[in-house]
Amino acid sequence: MVKERKSTDTGEKILAAAKKVFLVKGMSGARMQDIADEAGINKALLHYYFKNKEKLFEVIFLEEAKKFFPKINSIFESELPLFVKIEKFAAEYIDEMQANPYLPMFMMTQINQDTDKFLGTVMGKNNQPNPHHLLAQIEKEVKKGTIKPISPIQLLMNLLSMCIFPFIAKPMILKKIGLDDLQFRRLMEQRKQEIPQFIINSIKK
Amino acid sequence: MVKERKSTDTGEKILAAAKKVFLVKGMSGARMQDIADEAGINKALLHYYFKNKEKLFEVIFLEEAKKFFPKINSIFESELPLFVKIEKFAAEYIDEMQANPYLPMFMMTQINQDTDKFLGTVMGKNNQPNPHHLLAQIEKEVKKGTIKPISPIQLLMNLLSMCIFPFIAKPMILKKIGLDDLQFRRLMEQRKQEIPQFIINSIKK
DNA sequence: TTTGTTTTTAACCAAATGGTTAAACTGAAT
DNA sequence: ATTCAGTTTAACCATTTGGTTAAAAACAAA
Known part of the structure; x- marks a missing residue:
């Protein structure tokens, strides 16, 4: 089981990029490669820092729900x-x-x-x-x-x-x-x- | 260029199924196989009756816009x-x-x-x-x-x-x-x- | 400098996806 | 019964996708 990596530059970059892409494309429509491109990183890093697409999405959702x-x-x-x-x-x-x-x-x-x-x-x-x-x-x-x-x-x-x-x-x-x-x-x-x-x-x- | 086939049983079945699936999953999230399953037809028929996924979606969208x-x-x-x-x-x-x-x-x-x-x-x-x-x-x-x-x-x-x-x-x-x-x-x-x-x-x- | 750990990379993988193809099937007309 | 046109099928295709792997690179501590 991949634990969530502790907060770092790369982790933050991923979250910021994921938020942008998920907000526009939704969860199904968003591509991991798009998120990697937006973050300026290698796609495999998404999986190093977050277990999978769904988990990444849930982190974003929870953050946003906190504002709503x-x-x-x-x-x-x-x-x-x-x-x-x-x-x-x-x-x-x-x-x-x-x-x-x-x-x-x-x-x-x-x-x-x-x-x-x-x-x-x-x-x-x-x-x-x-x-x-x-x-x-x-x-x-x-x-x-x-x-x-x-x-x-x-x-x-x-x-x-x-x-x-x-x-x-x-x-x-x-x-x-x-x-x-x-x-x-x-x-x-x-x-x-x-x-x-x-x-x-x-x-x- | 595939013209839209004239209204038939199968065409109508596809539209009804597509509406169901698109409404729940959205355009990106909807799978052509899901639509075919919902309509009880072979997936290739979707392409016989409608040019592609996007065109099928547009038909549904226009129908729904007429109600809105x-x-x-x-x-x-x-x-x-x-x-x-x-x-x-x-x-x-x-x-x-x-x-x-x-x-x-x-x-x-x-x-x-x-x-x-x-x-x-x-x-x-x-x-x-x-x-x-x-x-x-x-x-x-x-x-x-x-x-x-x-x-x-x-x-x-x-x-x-x-x-x-x-x-x-x-x-x-x-x-x-x-x-x-x-x-x-x-x-x-x-x-x-x-x-x-x-x-x-x-x-x- | 060496060692150990963490991070990053690039190649790879299996499965899924929208779409294509050609043959078989069906129905209608002759 | 035969022919033709339209519909359907199942196999296939190229590409995309989320995810994996192992090696390289980077970093930190001794």
Whole structure:
């Protein structure tokens, strides 16, 4: 059994190259030779440092999952008021996705490919998204009468949808509306306030 | 040059099988032998009926694109009032996606893979999404003062996000919230009214 | 300088892959 | 029954692919 080699220049080079290639080509589409070329190394080194293609991919997936889900949990489970939570989530989540705009598409691709594997086995128990605290909080606010009656799941879906989907649809949006990258970034910056405002306008009594 | 064979039993079988395999595995991940197995035919027949893997894929893509974009255009370009348009879009779009729940993920995958190819070359000029009429309508309503000031693009993104993203995130939603397929369908049925209501509550003066 | 360990290289491997080929089969028309 | 055209089959092909192997190179310690 090949153990993972300790962190070195070459190992890091491989990871950086693998990330680039996997993100564009996906796991099936990515070729080990392409990754080696991208890293500027001999292909056999990939196998010296990583057991096989799948293991290499899992390392990348785990690294990326760490940027996608923890935000969800830390904010959802905090004791902040609901509206503040929505504002905070939109702002911080969009910041994270602005820094990693490929991330939603990458995560959704893997999760759709094999949910149990990627949300189960590979990730294990840590850092799994857990919406229950927020759902309960929404329910409580509805009961208190501070917001209009809305299903907690529906509200959660609205929030996630508006924060995440634009990054997935980015190439389509850019092409059909005729925006460039910078304009898209600005648009998403605006959404940090626009989304919470839109939501709060809708649900506030 | 192999012309596409005229529509026959075998041709249809291939298309049905190809759709299944391409949808799950994507283009790179799908194997011609897998498609042949799924269709219950000899692999060489794939090449008798379709020039190559790429051409077969394009046929499938075009078929699926016909379910994804035309709704967008017909409703966006109609002369209906804005609120009616939003209601109609949400209802009809969600109906279409309920019938083809894999479709958003499939389309977004291809568009992210190579936007110019899939939104350009393969689709040609027909049936391309064209949001400009709706954007202009939103702008007009803002100016008339019937809705609160909102950027047309932002409102469009909100509408599309809330209608489309849940289908993309379906496996994640099901797993993390603990729903089954039927419950998800019900949830999306509710969204046919919930989304327009949510939006109208937010923007109406 | 020598020795031992680690890293890198280039050649190699078996299997998989998309595609080709020619013969056999099938169905329709004469 | 024969001929022709279209469809299907099974074998085959060249290339690609992920991975293996052993030797060379590099590095570190004594």
